[in-house]
Amino acid sequence: MTAMKQARRLRKATVNSFINYAIVIAAFIILQILLGQDMISNSIQSMLVPVCCYIVMAVSLNLTVGILGELSLGHAGFMSLGAFSGIIVSTALKDVVAAEPLRLLIAMLVGAVMGGIGGVIVGLPVLRLRGDYLAIVTLAFGEIIKNVIMVLYVGIDSDGLHMATKEANLVLAEDGVAIIKGPMGAVGVTKIASFTAGFILILVTLFVVQNLVDSRAGRAILSLRDNRIAAESCGINVTKYKLMAFVVSAVLAGAAGALYGLNYSSTVASKFDFNTSILVLVYVVLGGLGSIRGSIIAAAILTLLPEMSFMRSSSLKDYRMLLYAVILILVMLASNNPTLRRAFGAVGKKFKSSKKQEGGAAQ
Amino acid sequence: MKKFIAMLMAAAMMMAMVACGNTASNNGNSSNNGGSADEGGSTDGTVVIRIGGIGPLTGDNAVYGVATQLGAQVAVDEINxxxxxxxxxxxxxxxxxxxxxxxxxxNxxxxxxxxxIYGCTTTGPxxxxxxETYADRYFQLTPSASSTDVTAGKDNVFQMCFTDPNQGVTAADYISANSLGSxxxxxxxxxxxxxxxxxxxxxAHAEEIGLEVVATETYPSDKNTDYNVQLNACKDAGADLVFLPIYYSPASLILAQASAMGYAPTFFGADGMDGILTMDGFDASLAEGLMLMTPFNADATDDATVNFVESYKELSDGVIPNQFAADGYDCIYAIYAALQNIEGLADMDHEALCEALIAAFTAEDFSVDGLTGSGMSWSTSGEISKDPVVVVIQDGAYVTM
Incomplete structure (x- = not known):
């Protein structure tokens, strides 16, 4: 009986994972067809890559916040690490690696590694502690990264990479270019990010996160969230599993950052501030803690919403950010309204019974 | 709850799709006429030029964005x-x-x-x-983005304001020439x-011309509220002139805190200092003797300025225009002047218009008289050439030096 139950539960999780893949792939195919037909406006086209980045950010943060149950307020810091290291690598390899997709891949891998290193540095001491220390330290971490990059001058010439903390100290040979110019950020970046790369990154993220959650390690991580003492008494190494989830989350954020940085010709460090971290956290919370599908949908819609053509039309554009805030509040209120919830719960039950055990699994 | 969110998201997505579809179809229809400049109908010989402006209307820099938006609006209304x-x-x-x-x-x-494209107001964007405009071939004129990175390597981008290095050099020269401080x-x-x-x-320029810089103090963000450390360092180093190339809101705190600690050097600001006198809750007497470089003085009595200030106040519910607004106003008139030198406007798409405007702006005999300077002309690098003006605040008003 229990074995059967377990088999069914696993299958349910697998089905659920495949629904997520299917949604992403279907969205990609539809968008590609529309793009081919020239049916998508310029403003939506320009949002495709950032939306992919925010989806990856939201899913990876969900791993820390929803699945591990630790509050991280510095997710944009890892994105920043990834973005700037990706930009440096991409610029440095411009002559060595001519193929843009390959260069993008290398940049994203380096971004991921840098994000991971940041994750280990933050996580190793802090995840040993109990309480809200991770929130405080990640908050500080994000600010530190921002301020460090703001005073950093990085350039490259035939002798290799040069770094300085003052513009005057950055002495480059004649063939040299400054890549990062302190508060100006990275300027003159060759844009090599593509929607396809964003799509693949989302699939990789889903693959990593969903398989991690469904694995033995994932069950350990879930048990830590639900009851740390009970988990510890079962012999689960708390720090190891916490670190595992946290670092995976940071690695993915680093890769997303590299993709984001290489989508714009210039990027400033102040973009990756506390506000961006909170924005991603909002996607996770509104999408539902622990719900990967929710994170994907919330990130996509909430990123696109303020940029939709009706929000930028002449009648509404002055109230754009106000409307956006009101919509966020309404969504939050509505999702906590017991009457509405009961009504939708009834609909959901009907839907479920007609679809047997297939639908609505791990939402 | 999660179910409900999912349903709501689905509903929102449907809405998004509908909105998407609308734009897409609009786009499809209008792309037939090639997006040329003559959509306004050239039956009566008028050409309608669409100017797209970009700037911060919300957020930390909204005050500058709104100024450039309304300043240009005044000019557009006048020209129409x-x-x-x-x-x-x-x-x-x-x-x-x-x-x-x-x-x-x-987009x-x-x-x-x-x-x-008219904008952006701030440097980063x-x-x-x-x-983007360089790749897509749109003509771009920015009222106030002053970094050289904005124009570097792009033939289609022009500035109405001074570049940052230009201001630094001008300030050093001015201080040295008038021996304002040792x-x-x-x-x-x-x-x-x-x-x-x-x-x-x-x-860098001060070093070249032999001005002695005794203290270089920094702070990380305009949200900073305590400048006593920086002021004390300047005081201890014996600085008799403090150069403040910053925006007016932190400058107002610096002036107040310097006054509180009894430190009274000459303060010298750049164009970001413009607006300090109209700031809410700022004691204007603190700014007495403050020098700043600004190309625009709202108290000037010439007709052009008086008319502009009046029209601007109508649009802005009585706010007095600052230098950003005046730069925006001049941008539209500069574009207007350049357009008048172009023949065959009606048949031009934005790419042809871009090339024609670049040629018009860099033509040797092209110059514009505006609120922020007379005889303004542009180099091929996109930098403006106009005379810098240094004003000193006396009795709560700008006095040109």
Whole structure:
């Protein structure tokens, strides 16, 4: 009986994972067809890559916040690490690696590694502690990264990479270019990010996160969230599993950052501030803690919403950010309204019974 | 709850799809006429030029974005009221001062089939957008993005304001020529490209011409509220002139805190200082003797300025225009002047218009008289050439030195 139950539960999780893949792939195919037909406006086209980045950010943060149950307020810091290291690598390899997709891949891998290193540095001491220390330290971490990059001058010439903390100290040979110019950020970046790369990154993220959650390690991580003492008494190494989830989350954020940085010709460090971290956290919370599908949908819609053509039309554009805030509040209120919830719960039950055990699994 | 969110998201997505579809179909229809400049109907010989503006209307820098938006609006209204053969349509989109949002604002304007891009107000988004307009061949004129990175390597981007290094050098020269101070202290925001750009050029040039800089103090963000450390360092170094290449809101705190600690050097600001006198809750007597470089003085009595200030106040519920608004006003008139030198406007798409405007702006005999200077002309690098003006605040008003 229990074995059967377990088999069914696993299958349910697998089905659920495949629904997520299917949604992403279907969205990609539809968008590609529309793009081919020239049916998508310029403003939506320009949002495709950032939306992919925010989806990856939201899913990876969900791993820390929803699945591990630790509050991280510095997710944009890892994105920043990834973005700037990706930009440096991409610029440095411009002559060595001519193929843009390959260069993008290398940049994203380096971004991921840098994000991971940041994750280990933050996580190793802090995840040993109990309480809200991770929130405080990640908050500080994000600010530190921002301020460090703001005073950093990085350039490259035939002798290799040069770094300085003052513009005057950055002495480059004649063939040299400054890549990062302190508060100006990275300027003159060759844009090599593509929607396809964003799509693949989302699939990789889903693959990593969903398989991690469904694995033995994932069950350990879930048990830590639900009851740390009970988990510890079962012999689960708390720090190891916490670190595992946290670092995976940071690695993915680093890769997303590299993709984001290489989508714009210039990027400033102040973009990756506390506000961006909170924005991603909002996607996770509104999408539902622990719900990967929710994170994907919330990130996509909430990123696109303020940029939709009706929000930028002449009648509404002055109230754009106000409307956006009101919509966020309404969504939050509505999702906590017991009457509405009961009504939708009834609909959901009907839907479920007609679809047997297939639908609505791990939402 | 999660179910409900999912349903809501689905509903929102449907809405998004519908909205998407609308734009897409609009786009499809209008792309037939190639997005040329003559959509306004050239039956009566008028040409309608669409100017798309970008700047922060919300967020930290909104005060500057709104000023550039309304300043240009005044000019557009005036030109359209003339009823000449060139009429403007004007659409200003919010970028919240962030490059990512600026890109989508820019693309919204592309969907609107803008012919000319006016903006961005702030430097960071401008650097990003200028790379886009360069690739897409739109003519771009920015009222106030002053970094050299905005124009570097892009033939289609022009500035109405002074560049940062230019301001730093001018300030150092002016201080030296008028021997305003022998020991100079500099306080600047090293988290801001504008402030850092001016300060570094100032310090480098001061060294060249033999001005002694005794203290270089920084702070990381304009949200800083305590400047006693920086002021004390300047005081201890014996600085008798403090150069403040910063915006007016932190400057107002610096002036107040210097006064409280009994430190009274000469303060010298750049164009970001403009607006300090109209700041809410600021004791204007603290700014007495403050020098700043600004190309625009709202108290000037010439007809052009008086008319502009009046029209601007009507649009802005009584707010007095600052230098950003005047730069915006001049931008539209500069574009208007250049358009009048172009023949065959009606048949031009934005790419042809871009090339024609570049030629018109860099023509040797092209110059514009505006609120922020007379005889303004542009080099091929996109930098403006006009006379810098230094004013000193006396009795709560600007006095040109």
């Amino acid at each position: 009221a003339l009823g000449g053969p060139i009429q403007f349509e004007y659409n200003f989109q919010d970028d919240t001062g962030v490059a990512e949002t600026a890109v989508s604002a820019y 919204t304007l592309k969907d609107w089939e803008a012919d000319i 401008s650097v990003t957008i200028s790379a 020991k100079i202290g500099v306080i600047y925001n090293n988290g801001d490209a504008y402030s850092t750009g001016i300060a570094e050029a100032f310090i």
